[in-house]
Amino acid sequence: MGRPPCCDKANVKKGPWTPEEDAKLLAYTSTHGTGNWTNVPQRAGLKRCGKSCRLRYTNYLRPNLKHENFTQEEEDLIVTLHAMLGSRWSLIANQLPGRTDNDVKNYWNTKLSKKLRQRGIDPITHRPIADLMHSISALAIRPPQPAHSPSGGSSSSYHHAPAALPLIHDVAYHAAGILQPPPQQAVIARVDADAPASPAADHGQQLKWSDFLADEAAASEGQQVLGHQYHHEAGGSGVLACWSSSVGGGRACGDGGGGGDDGAAAFIDAILDCDKETGVDQLIAELLADPAYYAGFSSSSSEMGWGC
């Protein structure tokens, strides 16, 4: 027995919203706020599903939304965050004031992913397509590797890519002279709710997204839990100092959202602050703009001692 529908679909209007409907919804939300969306259509006099009202409000009618084109800075930030977070559009949108997850998702799907492909980089893995093809062909002639899953399965939609194919972020951090090269590399590359978020995964001590959320309160008290974890794994570096100051310093989180969003925002803020303080954000921008990164990646990565 499935979940009952949230509204009577037979009596619910679908499709584009009319100005009259917008006006009704705005009038209602401005006086009553946005509490129970299920009741909003009825109370606002709309023949819409509550879900549709919520979507219309959050994506279009909500105050302080930006409707103009994305700036270069926003574009760079989306690419950087996507490289770290994958398609967690709501988290990415949280870092872009006035933008919705739908905005970011559409912009990525229609513009940014194509732009990356044109530059020869795979928009999913953020790795040069040439190297991916190389990896695929290598896999084709090798017996399958045993699954590397220390914690026994994960719902992650991301994959731990071969160490020889560093993410943009990896390259930038390494180029900044912050980190040691693999296999002991300690980079902030990609996080997931379940999957290990750091190379610490290979050493039995895993940093998880949920850990960050759980540790947030402790971190704000100056315990610098995350900093300790990273310090433990990487033996101290600029990154760690940055993590300690950003995370452990109890800085303000995001734009005032509540609950888990604070943890998410703090997590991303910490990464971005770290990037800024270390100049990695600039390096990422330069890498993205540099054709040599895409064309000659193999040689440059081998120069860095990562080998392929």
Next chain:
DNA sequence: AAGGCGGTCAACCGCCGGGAT
């Protein structure tokens, strides 16, 4: 001028997590 085509974006769908009961 008109039809085809691709790009854009608003909106929908289904799933999931978590709070309430």
Next chain:
DNA sequence: CATCCCGGCGGTTGACCGCCT
């Protein structure tokens, strides 16, 4: 503890628009 229900999320769809032939 189990179930219900709501809000949120990401993937996908389809209408609309402008450009090209």
